[in-house]
Amino acid sequence: MKDIILIHGAIGAGEQLLPIENFLKENGFRCFNFTLPGHGKKNLDEFSFSIEGFAQALIRFIEEKNLSQVYVFGYSMGGYVALAACLQKPELFRAIATLGTKFDWSIESAATEVKKLNAEKIIEKVPHFATILANRHGDENWKTVLKSTADLMLRLGEKPIIHPPVCASILLPVSIMVAEHDDMVDQSFSRQIAASLPNGKFQVLPHAHHPIEKVSITDLGEQFMAFFTYL
Numbered sequence: 001m002k003d004i005i006l007i008h009g010a011i012g013a014g015e016q017l018l019p020i021e022n023f024l025k026e027n028g029f030r031c032f033n034f035t036l037p038g039h040g041k042k043n044l045d046e047f048s049f050s051i052e053g054f055a056q057a058l059i060r061f062i063e064e065k066n067l068s069q070v071y072v073f074g075y076s077m078g079g080y081v082a083l084a085a086c087l088q089k090p091e092l093f094r095a096i097a098t099l100g101t102k103f104d105w106s107i108e109s110a111a112t113e114v115k116k117l118n119a120e121k122i123i124e125k126v127p128h129f130a131t132i133l134a135n136r137h138g139d140e141n142w143k144t145v146l147k148s149t150a151d152l153m154l155r156l157g158e159k160p161i162i163h164p165p166v167c168a169s170i171l172l173p174v175s176i177m178v179a180e181h182d183d184m185v186d187q188s189f190s191r192q193i194a195a196s197l198p199n200g201k202f203q204v205l206p207h208a209h210h211p212i213e214k215v216s217i218t219d220l221g222e223q224f225m226a227f228f229t230y231l
Contacts, residue, residue, distance in 0.1 A: 002094075002228065003067050005032045007058070009076025009100070009212065010149050011117070013040035013136050016212055017075065023221040029071070029228075034061055036081065039145060040136060049148040051077075051161055055085035062092050069094040071228055075212050076100045079176075083162050086170055095231045097175040097224060100182055100210050103162055104189035110157025113184070114150040119143040164196035173199045175227045179208035179215060201227070 004024055006017045014035040021031045037057045038044040047053040058081060062070060071094050074082035079098025086093050102109075119142070123130045133142040176194040178187050187204070194202035203223060208215045 001028060001030050002071055003032065003069075004029045004071040004073060004228070005034050005058070005062070005067075005082075007034050007072065007074040007078030007081055008036065008039070009078050010153075011039075011133065011137075011145055012076070012078075012212075015040070015136070017073075019217045020073070020220060020224075023217050024224065027221070027225060032061075032065065032067075034058065036078075038148065041138060050152055051081060051084050051156065054081040055088060058082070058085045059089050059092065068092060071231075072096045073224070074098045074101065076102070076210070080162060083167075083170065083174070086172065087161075087166065090170070090172065093172055095173040095175075095228060097177065097227055099177040099205065099215070099220065100179055100185055100212075101176070101190070102185050103160070103193045104186040105153075105156040105160040107154075107157045110153045113153050117146045117150045117153075119146050122146075162193070164192060167193055167196040167200070168198065171198050173201070173227070173231055175201045175203055175223070177203045177205055177220075177223060179205045179210055181208065182210040184210045203227075 006021055008014055008016050014033040017033055021033050024031050035042045036054050037047040038049045047057045070092060072082045074096065079101030082096050086096060137145045174197045176190050178185050178190050191202050194200040205215065205219060205223065208219065
């Protein structure tokens, strides 16, 4: 049985990946749904709210579970965290699949994304989403998650961690998947990242959009099985 870790995206939590977790369990995987520190109802503990801190937490999780050669699916920021962790301890990983992971970080692109994380505007314009975030992270914490995520993105804009020269050292198989109608991710840059990975593969998920809730689990699961089954 293959072990796979699922990692959610920015301002998300592990519960969002339950549908794909169930699909993978039905197809013979042992799944570990990993909620990033500071998200959901999970404390930061000693980890920083940063890609580096999340990567350290992922490594700690793998080691505490006595896992090795794990498969990882990282959605959006979760994919970035998985690759950052692989740079630190590649021996822990067998293969990584990402979906909707943004790699084209710059000061300008970070500023664009940060505008979407204004808590007061969310309350005003999309109150239903504010309620979802409050239920997900807690009434007292969801605004902190937004602010901390904005700060994280600004740091990435100034100094991206995953870029083509670094990718050359990631030797394990990596699938870079992008939803066909993703308006957050630059497909051409994702193709460039995939091409810079020695064992990288670029895939477009037909008809899908960026939010994981708008992705067909059947389509995504088929891509998983095609990529993971024979590794």
